Amino acid sequence: MKRGFLVLLLGVFFLLFTSLEVNAQDVPLQGENYFEQFKQLPDSDSRIDFFFDTSNRYNQNSAYDWLDAVNVYLNSSQKTSDSTSVSDYQLIQSKIYYDLGDYDKSLAIVKELFDDMEEYPMEKKAHILNIMDDDYSKLELYDKQIEIRRFKREFGLTDNVSFYDIYSSLGQHRKAMEDYMTEEKKNLEDGDFYAQAVYNNNIGNYLRLDKSTPTALGYFKKAKALIDVYFSDIINTKTENQINEGNHLKGVIVGNIGKCYVQLKEYQKAIPYLEESIELINKYNTGKVSTELVENTLEIAECYLQLNNFEKATDYLSNDLAPKKIRNVIKRNRLYASYYDRTGDYKSANEYLKQNNRIRDSLDDNDTNIKSQQLESVLKQDLENSRKMVEAQKADLEKSRNEIIEKDEKISLVFISLIFTLLGFSGLVYAYLKSIKNQRLIAEQKHFIENSLIEKDSLLKEIHHRVKNNLQMVSSLLSLQTKNTKSKAAIEALEEGKSRVKAMALIHQKLYQNEDLSVIEMQGYIESLINSVQSVYKKGGHNINITIDAEGVELDIDRAIPFGLMLNELVSNSFKYAFPNDEENGKIYIHVRKTQGQEGFFEYTDNGVGLPEDSEERANSSMGIRLMNRLANQLQTTLNTDRTAKGVRFWFHFK
Template sequence: MKKVIFIVIFSVILGFSQTATGQESDSPGQPALDAYTSQDTPEEKLLFFLEIPSRYRDHSIYQWMDRVNADLQDAVTNGDSSAVQVYSIIRAHLYYDLGDYRKSASQAQELYLDLDRSDPEYPKLLLELIDKNYGQMRQYEKQIEVRKRKRELGFSENITFYDIYANLGLHRKAMETYILEVKKNLDPSDFYQLADYNNHIGQFLLMDRSGATAMSYFKKAQGYIVVYLNDINLVKTEREIHRANILKGAIEGNIGKAHILGAQYREALPYLESSLGLLRLPGTDMHREEIAENTLALAEAYMELGNMRKSREYLDRDLETDRPDLVSRQYRLMAEFFGAQKDFRNETLYLRRFLRLQDSIGKLEQDNEKERLASIVSNEELESMKLKSNQQELELERGRAEMEAQDMRINLVFISLVFTLLGFAGLVYAYLKSIKNQRLIAEQKRIIENSLVEKDSLLKEIHHRVKNNLQMVSSLLSLQTKNTRSKAAIEALEEGKTRVKAMALIHQKLYQNDDLSVIEMQGYIESLINSIQSVFRKGGHQINISIDAEGVELDIDRAIPIGLILNELVSNSFKYAFPEEGMEGNIYIHIRKNGEGGFFEYSDNGVGLPPDSDDREQGSMGIRLIKRLVNQLQSNLNIDKTEEGVRFWFHFK
């Protein structure tokens, strides 16, 4: 994480704008179509076609189609069946890039059925293309069948459904499934992967209309992709730079749409316009729907801001999509535009188009289809669960058979011992003693369990009372504040109140948790920040706070010092870091556990520490308190003073 912060600051200072947009990586070399033609074999041409990121920069898709059709005709004339297959695969991909998904899927399906199975790469390539086409055509049943076939052929271990859930409107389910499937394989050092992961989660939340939460994930994604593009130590190919710029464009478009969802239209404009520029980079013809969405979002933002000329400029653009929801949205916005211009004739015309399209979509039929398809997806999951359940039943049957065999052996031994009275008496005695011991053990276990339950209840009651007592102390400080006229005394009392509240919040979290030994830090810090904001937040300031402590749990001996440290740092940031009204600030909090210890980091981009801060530390109670708390955690406080803001960090045991 230190590396991330350093590279971001370094990039901002030096302004690597050209690298971020991929301009330096686009060499004015041989056009892609000419390079394709110069390849020696059909297989090399296919590999080149799939690898080149900007194949449509110098030549259109139609020029590529003419070239590939000519190659295909030559292969047919020469009777080269292998070359015919290769060129047909390229043509199917071209139809997908053109947006003719039905034709692309049909040709890929025919190729797959006629394909020689000796080379597994071609079937895998075709199934991936068929899967994407069915997804674009919203034929989810067929898409599920293709994914089952991929699993049967060993191309994928599991069938993933999060994209289908999202298309069905089950956005929360899609997000949960995506996190479950992807997070376990995340590489924390791969910034591109982290950007893509956070962007996906943000998209699910945005589709669920949780704009504020989605924005925090989009901002994380933006930070990661900027770091990735500006990392001069990481050697990147042209394809990787192109891919990263497309992701950057998608992220910025999502940030703009999140702003629009929150009615922040002016803030949305630069992100949406930048996104359109990146998504229209050479070779990005396949991103039409994202371009269409962002174009309509820009039209809506300008309309809301009263700039009708710019709004009409974007509304008149060809969206190059036949998605009913996007075309319907365009008609609705056109109707609103003409309504604002008092052109009621055109307003009525577009309203009628909008209503006709809405009727043709057939909402009721769509809802029924969603329920049916959701059931299909659930059945697929149930089949997987049944498979596991059957395996468990087999293991239980095996165990039962072994137990029955063991019982049979015991019975045989018992029958043989019946003939010996002494042996029978000894066996009966041993059996009775065993029963008695089991009863004694069961009774002791019950007593221990009851004691543990009682202990948990008492501990929760103790934490509850401690919290109440601390709240009473806070109330007393509030009363004292009202009876005090000294400004310095009032500030000291308010600071004391926040410290007491930070400790009270720890005890509140403890008695609310099932596990009384640890505090879940992400939720605790969010509650603490809300408490501090209610006291210190100033009007006219926009301060974004990013908290990265998910999954971190600490015991009370470490949670209380860290809570008090955060209380001091956040309070200082609100009071001193952003003195000018209207300043936009960022506060970043990061906590991670590493084995038995952990790492704490806090930074803001405010005005930073004053030049005489080292002298002031001796008279500042806050800094002295922070240092003592850090010492209590068996560590030393480190302070980095940058041109913008300040950063505090330490390792703790």
């Protein structure tokens, strides 16, 4: 009897332990009092390690409690003239002020430590430079941030100086994404799901800021799937800090998904993601100022305003947000003004609009010039780093070449007889002089060719720019003609013509914006084309989920123009006819594949109402279908059409 009871009791404890272990990813150990543990440590060395190794340190005591305790330790160390302890506590103090959002105070303290940084161990140097890097980023002092990153490389804390986050802060989101992919993708490991989630989230954020919302949404959903896989991986045990950081990252990712749905004006879809994000960030980023928390709270307030749920909107707006960034302050005032305007309190709405006007007036008139100067500084530093890398590579090649020459000379000296020394030396002198002459001629010809190529590229860019401007003028003339035309059929024909002209203009715009004038990157072109068509057919465009899979595909102008016109016809037809009831689940899928040395493949599908029964008879009278068939002939292919169970599919192969 007793034995059976003991077995049952052990079984219950086993199940309870297993349940706690499985759910550890969701529930942080809130019972851990890090503040008390910190105070019980014997010295500043152990306290600074504990502080920086504990991500959720403010789980039970606020940052102000920590600051009071650190101030006591700092005063005591100053009285005993313990310089090492003083610098340790000042470093902790600086990080606490950063967590509280007082970046000026944090920077003032850490700059004093920076002046004496040579005497500190490498780990403390890393903390100092990381805090200064973060402070300058928040204060938008990017030229200073560049200097700190240069110090990081000089101290060996990083192999390369990266600027993609600075480019993004200065509005160059595409440039930031390209540099980030170049630098970080090569470092990703297959089994590191956390790092892959961070990578996909950052790519998605650059695309979201660049208004490529549908593509950004795909990256964010992939990042969320990766962080879920990270938590479900039971083989690799995780520390409490890793669980905390993973859940905070998940909060940021789902918040970004919500922001994408807000940009797409799908407010009902956005709300659950934003609510989950706010809950996760509050839970796993306790006591720290969070830009993501402020932005997500403002986004969800805007959702409820757009849905006319004023009570919920004011609940979120009245939260203690304390936005630090000017754009968030302006957005909060704009939302308040919108709320009061909708509820009929025009006086209060006017007050908030005046506040925004005062904020804008108080900004420095040279703010744009300052950002341009900072961007120029970043570009110069980026070019300088590239130049140094090239010089280092040249130096290594020159060193290797010299070593080879030295070995050859030693071997030659062994086998050359004294009788032929003078003749050999004369031959070497002659060859050397001839080589110098040839090198001089080659250098002159190379310089001439390079100048000619630069001049050619400039002329080609100017030509493409002027062609684009002329096509835009044609589009404007068609718009004027539309306003002066009363016939509905004529207006539709003019609008279709204008859309086709825009598709061709976009080709030339992409060409003169590219470094390589011979090809067009199709992923970015298709995204821009979709945005252009959506601006014409707003009603259907905002309810259709568009997926574009053309990453890495490039086409020359001879194929890009008929390809773009054909895609313009297909997307326009989908917006006009495929979804007559404005369905929420409308989907369009565009796939382009081009393999080196092989033919390409294009596929376009939608899940709309499909083609009518008499579509083959209409093909002879429809200008759009005749145009697509002629464009397919230009691509030396045939446009194929398949009726699916729901929707339609167009496809063709091309060379």
